[in-house]
Amino acid sequence: MTFRTSDILIGVSLIIIGLTEVAHLAGCLLGWSFLTVMDLMLAEIVIMVIAAILFSLIRHKKAVAVIVIAGKTAPEKKKVLRTQRILTGILAFFILLQILRILTGERAWLDGDMTLETVNTFLKENAIYTVDPLTGVPYTAAMPLRLRILCLPTLYGAVCRWTGMGAADVVYRLIPCVTLLLGYVAYGRLGAVIFGEDGTKRKTFLLIVGILFCAGAYMPGMDGFDIFYGGFRGVTIRAVVLLPYLIACLMERKYFGVILCVLAEACMVWTLYGAGVCLLVTLGWVVLHKLLSLLPGRRKKEAAG
């Protein structure tokens, strides 16, 4: 099994979401204070970092041993073509412009969303969902459990406390930038799966993705709009990060990544009891893949090959 930087970056982000979910549920169901929830998150993250360091050390040792036994030398770096260098430059400039657009943006898509109110309320009340974030008044009935379990506000609140940044800056600026960058990582991964070693096509693919982000910022549900106006929402992270990464994992049959995506969606987006879009895409993909394998022409070809 090979791990790439993109796998590590997205994997770590999804694991952080999972750890936040554990701490968030503790706060929700056991009535822990927000500060205690943050302490638990911190402890979880420290344990994860230590485990990751140990895991990478063991892997590194094993890899060195294999190289020594096989007498292999480090592979030479391929010469990067001029076209690719130009494309990389344009892409970097483009991403920078998009980050600037998010940082200087004056509008956000807030219909049906109360993330910032929720983060502010968590921080002020030092508790999770004890009062209605929209009025600050204690709930008389309750908040539905299906929405109470979603952990993003806790994560954003923790980022506010750890960095000292204002909640509005974290929710409307920092998180959308992170989502955008992770989106490029996920699409980069998908491009690598589609085009293999062809660097020019991979970079062109990413550049077009970037153009589509900008051009598609015209209505909710389009990737561009979601990133530039609602990059903090769970549905945006799902559309821009989880789904492209999920498809890349499905194409490579890396089912650990698939499971991570399905679980992360359940932690961030209101789904049908966890059965969200990622699960539906996975089922659809697997069925289609099986059906394609069963096609008579294809089977004959494979047998001949």
Place this chain on the structure above:
Amino acid sequence: MTLLKTALNGWTDYTQHGKFAALLLVAMLYLGYTIRRRNALHAGAGSKDRNKTTMTLWLYTGLTALSCICPLSALFLMKYQTAFYSYVWIWAVVPQTALIAWAAAEFLCGLWKKRTLTNLMATVILLGIVFLSGNPVSEWTKEQTAQIPVMDVTIQQNPETSPWETLASLTEYRLTESGEGSFTLWAPKEIMAAARAYSAEIYPVYGRSIWDASLGSYSYDTYATGQEDLYLWMSHLEATGETEYVRMDESTGARTIDFADCLKYAAEKNVDIVLLPGNLPEETLSELQNTAGSKLQPLDGYYLLTMQK
């Protein structure tokens, strides 16, 4: 039934504001042609497994796009997505961006093999088509979004006072007047919408969920009639400048709500500060002042009234 109607009309609404769906269909056709003609999408790669997976991606996108267009399957997808999300969200299952970018990358890299002026022109035209198929600067886009505070380092270009600035002035005023940072507020819609996002120290007498139905799912709590009256009266005053609002109710019939009723209910709810729209006619203003029994104080384009306890 409503869901079926949405599924039926969804496709028309979806293609009204931008043309990415059309671009997706063109990309599908182009990739299909490429797959058929060359039987392998990656020149030189020759990997059977990769061809199979890319073929699966192409087919998967086609089938899911078809499912979103066909009303019955769209209905199923909407039901699956808790039925809370609107039609556009079922398109989440279609990897639109990926497929359009894949087709465009294939096409462009094919063009760049021969570096001629014609190919350069074709590249520019294709990129132009991709860009223009969206509609990122429309008024409709603006309508879908709300103003947020600008970062400190940026220069604000909008000369109008934003709700966030008004809330800052209000908090400052409250601190100066009573030494307290927290207060209960009743104000026009835009101020109420931004209040809790600005600070959790402000307690609006009703939340955004009173007019944004999609926020209703976040709580089983409902608003009292008095809270609804406050909202309706304030919205009416803002829209018409009239101080009386006739509320039609199925159970109680027509009922007139005036400023005095609202102030009474606001006092019951421990409202500290009332903010009224700033664009009121002189006579309305004096009528409101008479009812309140005190002079309304101008603040950032609004009129401020401090409730006496």
